[in-house]
Structure formats: C-alpha cells, structure tokens
Amino acid sequence: MAAGAPGSLVGKTRSVPTSGDHVAQLRNPAQEFARFLRTETTGGLLLLGATAIALIWANSPLGDVYRTVRDFELGPHFLHLNLSVGDWAKDALLALFFFVAGLELKRELVIGELSRLKQAILPIVGAVGGMVVPAVVALAVAWGEPGMDRGWAIPVATDIAFALGVLALTGSNLPSSARVFLLSLAVVDDLGAIIVIAVLFTSGFNLIAAAVAVVALALYAWLQHRRVRTPWIYVPLAVVVWVAVHSAGVHATIAGVALGLLTRVRPDPGEDEAPALRLEHRLQPWSAAVAVPVFALFAAGVEIDARSLSEVFTTALPLAVLIGLVAGKTVGILGASALAVGFRLAELPRGTGWRDLAALSLLGGVGFTVSLLIAELALPGAASDRAKAAVLLASAIASLLAAVVLLRRNKVHGASEED
Incomplete structure (x- = not known):
C-alpha cells in the first residue's frame, strides 16, 4: 500500500478561512501536485530498481546470503523489538511511508479534492469499487482454499508510487x-488498506500498550493544537x-497513519507552511527514496523459476491474487465510476473520457507495496512467496497494459492540443 501504499490537489492559490477572522494563503495546488508527482515518479523508479535487485539477489548463487541478511534479528527482546531486518523494514520503515500517506489523506480531507463532495464522489466510489470487486473476485476464484480467510485482502491495494510513475512516463499529455483522479483514488485506496490492516492483522491485543499509545497520540494532538513546533518533543x-x-x-504502520491524521494542515496567519x-x-x-525501496528489497526477494511461475497459474490462491x-x-x-456517472452522482473529470478512465483503472492493478505487505502479514512461508510472486506478476501485467493504452491516449490528447 501502496504499497505498496500511500500532494495537495487544490487549484489556484486561494484563501481559506481559518479560526476567527484570519485568512491563510494556501500554496498553489498545481505546483504542489507537480512536486508530488515528481517525487513519486522518482520513488517509483527506485522501487522498481530495488525490486529488480531483490529478485536477482534472491535467485542468484548468493540467495542464501540474501535470506540470511533478511532474517537476521536485531533489537532488544524488551517490548518484542527483537525483529528481523525484513520485519524492521516492514514495521518501522513503512511506518514512515504511512505517516506521509496520513499527512496527504488529512490534507485531502480538509483542504483538497476530498473536502468537496462533488469532486470527491467519483474517486471515492471508484476506489471503493476497486477494493470490493478484487476481494470478491479473489474469493470466487479460491473460495475455501487455506489462507483465503485473510488472503482475499491482498489484491485490494493500489501502489501510488508505481501507478503515478507509469502515468507520468506514458501519459504526459493527459489532462x-x-x-x-488517480491520486485522489489512491489516497482513498490507502485509507481502505489501512482499515484492512488494522482490522485483520491485530492479534494478542495488549490493553496497557494500547492505552499508552492513545495517551501519546492525545499528547501529540494537544501539542499540535498549542502550535508547538520543536522536533525534540x-x-x-x-x-x-x-x-x-x-x-x-x-500493526505498527498504523502508528504512522494516526500521527499523520492528527497533524495540523491549515497554516496560521503569517505562517508560510502548515506542519x-x-x-x-x-x-x-525519505519515504519515496529510502523507506519504500528498502522494504521492497526485503519483501520482493522471492524465488522465481519455471515451477514457481507455473504455480501462480495452477494454485488457487496466487491465481486469485x-x-x-x-x-x-x-x-x-x-x-463503479460508470454507475456513479450513470446515476448522476458524479461527473467525469474535465477533459477526461472513458478510454482515459479505463487506462487509469488498469493502473489500479499495480498493487505492489501494500499488497506485498498484506501478503507477508496474511500468509506464512511458501504461501506468502507464491502470493508475492502473483503480486509482482500482476503489477507488471497491469503496468504494461495501462502503458499501452496510455501511450495511445497520450497521442490522441497531444494531437488535439496541436489542433
């Protein structure tokens, strides 16, 4: 979750009322979106590179070294912090990724596209359809198979870094x-993945630790309210x-999301940027260039050969994924988007046609980061590796199919601009 998984999208620089009579100037959303797109595109390329390294390393004569490094434990036994290197990447580094996703989600809900119902309906409905239908399809394909009680959640996620990276590389002329639309959909998709992780993968609940977390989060929210800014706290x-x-x-990544959602998003008068x-x-x-690629390095190293690839198509659970x-x-x-538009609950994005939306929908199949995370959480050992192989293969297929359609649509939009 993306992914694998999960910038501000507001339009011109505009004033938004804050508490009292003060008015805060928000940054130009177009510039913010461009900045976000550039960062995620770069992150997507780094993610792809880390995945390639993981696959080559895990399937090379040094594969045992890869697995030894990934499974090496470090950290104190106190509070169950003696984690493997792979678990530190999954639990700690991805918490940073989800913190950034939480910040973006909060900003979208308060001042971005998701704060205005009319603009928010289509990506919200599309995201919900893009989570429910894959889960139903997966259950239909592998109903009753061992691991499907939680394995159905693996295909619900979209990887924002890869999806935006493919869009930037192949659809530069699209409106x-x-x-x-794609970024808003991915933000809602991230929220859905977060809920799935929180509900499905909570075990051995410790009430005292949970109480400490709630008190610490309340203190964080209070410090934000009091406008305290020092990182030393x-x-x-x-x-x-x-x-x-x-x-x-x-799951520890929920800490990142919670902190992001409690962070203040409206700047005070005279404040250049909100926290x-x-x-x-x-x-x-750091999230795009370090946290997510390092996670991919230790999550994507599955053994790939003719047999394992054939198992993706001959074994029910990975085939379902x-x-x-x-x-x-x-x-x-x-x-879901067609239903929303057909019932006049929403409108297509300005300048975007159904073929464009079909290409963006294909990009939704790039699960990667969050899907790999859910595969690790949902399944043990060999079953997890087969599911992750299915995620990698599915993400590659979805990327290629979307790229083909996007390149065609890119030419069409480029020609119309010249006219």
Missing part, C-alpha cells in the same frame, strides 16, 4: 484532471507511539 513522542502500537498487537505540508516536504523524499489485481481492479474502478 491534469486525470492525474488528480515530536520525534521521541512518535517513537513512543510506534513502540506502543507495536506492543499492543496492532503537515512542512513535514511532507521533509519526509516524502493475480486475477483480482489485473481484472478485479479494472472492472471495480471502471464499473
């Missing part, structure tokens, strides 16, 4: 509204929240 507090959430039995935007500027490059991502995502996003 900006298409990019806005926030960084240790964030660590306390992460450790408490981890010790409570809830959410300032933190996003500082942390997003593959079909859920490639077909379920496309049908779910496009079908």
Whole structure:
C-alpha cells in the first residue's frame, strides 16, 4: 500500500478561512501536485530498481546470503523489538511511508479534492469499487482454499508510487484532471488498506500498550493544537507511539497513519507552511527514496523459476491474487465510476473520457507495496512467496497494459492540443 501504499490537489492559490477572522494563503495546488508527482515518479523508479535487485539477489548463487541478511534479528527482546531486518523494514520503515500517506489523506480531507463532495464522489466510489470487486473476485476464484480467510485482502491495494510513475512516463499529455483522479483514488485506496490492516492483522491485543499509545497520540494532538513546533518533543513522542502500537498487537504502520491524521494542515496567519505540508516536504523524499525501496528489497526477494511461475497459474490462491489485481481492479474502478456517472452522482473529470478512465483503472492493478505487505502479514512461508510472486506478476501485467493504452491516449490528447 501502496504499497505498496500511500500532494495537495487544490487549484489556484486561494484563501481559506481559518479560526476567527484570519485568512491563510494556501500554496498553489498545481505546483504542489507537480512536486508530488515528481517525487513519486522518482520513488517509483527506485522501487522498481530495488525490486529488480531483490529478485536477482534472491535467485542468484548468493540467495542464501540474501535470506540470511533478511532474517537476521536485531533489537532488544524488551517490548518484542527483537525483529528481523525484513520485519524492521516492514514495521518501522513503512511506518514512515504511512505517516506521509496520513499527512496527504488529512490534507485531502480538509483542504483538497476530498473536502468537496462533488469532486470527491467519483474517486471515492471508484476506489471503493476497486477494493470490493478484487476481494470478491479473489474469493470466487479460491473460495475455501487455506489462507483465503485473510488472503482475499491482498489484491485490494493500489501502489501510488508505481501507478503515478507509469502515468507520468506514458501519459504526459493527459489532462491534469486525470492525474488528480488517480491520486485522489489512491489516497482513498490507502485509507481502505489501512482499515484492512488494522482490522485483520491485530492479534494478542495488549490493553496497557494500547492505552499508552492513545495517551501519546492525545499528547501529540494537544501539542499540535498549542502550535508547538520543536522536533525534540515530536520525534521521541512518535517513537513512543510506534513502540506502543507495536506492543499492543496492532500493526505498527498504523502508528504512522494516526500521527499523520492528527497533524495540523491549515497554516496560521503569517505562517508560510502548515506542519503537515512542512513535514511532507521533509519526509516524502525519505519515504519515496529510502523507506519504500528498502522494504521492497526485503519483501520482493522471492524465488522465481519455471515451477514457481507455473504455480501462480495452477494454485488457487496466487491465481486469485493475480486475477483480482489485473481484472478485479479494472472492472471495480471502471464499473463503479460508470454507475456513479450513470446515476448522476458524479461527473467525469474535465477533459477526461472513458478510454482515459479505463487506462487509469488498469493502473489500479499495480498493487505492489501494500499488497506485498498484506501478503507477508496474511500468509506464512511458501504461501506468502507464491502470493508475492502473483503480486509482482500482476503489477507488471497491469503496468504494461495501462502503458499501452496510455501511450495511445497520450497521442490522441497531444494531437488535439496541436489542433
């Protein structure tokens, strides 16, 4: 979750009322979106590179070294922090990724596209369809198979970095509204994946640790309200929240989301940037260039050979993941959007046609980061590796199919601009 998984999309620089009679100037949303797109595109390329390294390393004569490094444990036994290198990447580094996703989600809900119902309906409906239909398809394909009680959740996620990277590389002439739709959809999709992770993958709940997490989060919210800005308080507090959430039995990435959602997004009068935007500027490059690629390096190293590839198509659960991502995502996003437009609940993004939306729906099948995370959480050992192989294969197929359609649509939009 994306992914694998999960910038501001407001239009011209505009004034938004804050508390009292003050008016805060928001940044130019077009510039914000361009900045976000550039960062995520770069992150997507780094993610692709890390995945390639993981696959080559895991399937080379040094494969045992890869697995030894990934499974090497470090950290104190106190509070169950003796984690493997792979688990540190999954639980700690991805918490940074989800913190940035939480910041973006908060900004979208408060001042972005998702704050205005008319603009928000289509990506929200599309995202819901893109989560429900893949889950239903996966269950239909592999009903009753071992692991499907939680494996159905693997194809519900869309990887924002890869999806935006493919769009930027192949759809530069598409209207900006298409990019806005995809990013808004991915933000809602991230929220859905977060809920799935929180509900399905909470075990051995520790009430005392949970209480510590709640108190620490309340203190964070109070400090935000009091306009405290020093990192000397926030960084240790964030660590306390992460450790408490981890010790409570809830997946630790939820700590990142919670902190992001509690961060202030409206700038005060005379304040250049709200804390959410300032933190996003500082942390997003680390998330895109370090956290997600390192996670991919230790999550994507599955053994790939003729037998394992054939098992993706001959074993029910990985086949369900593959079909859920490639077909379920496309049908779910496009079908739900068509229903919303048909019932006049929403309108197509300005300048965007149904063929454009079909290409964007295909991009929804790029599950990657969050799908790999859910595969690790949902399934043990060999079953997890087969599911991850299906995620990688499905993401590659969805990327290629979307790229073909996007290149065609890119030419069409480029020709219309010349006319």
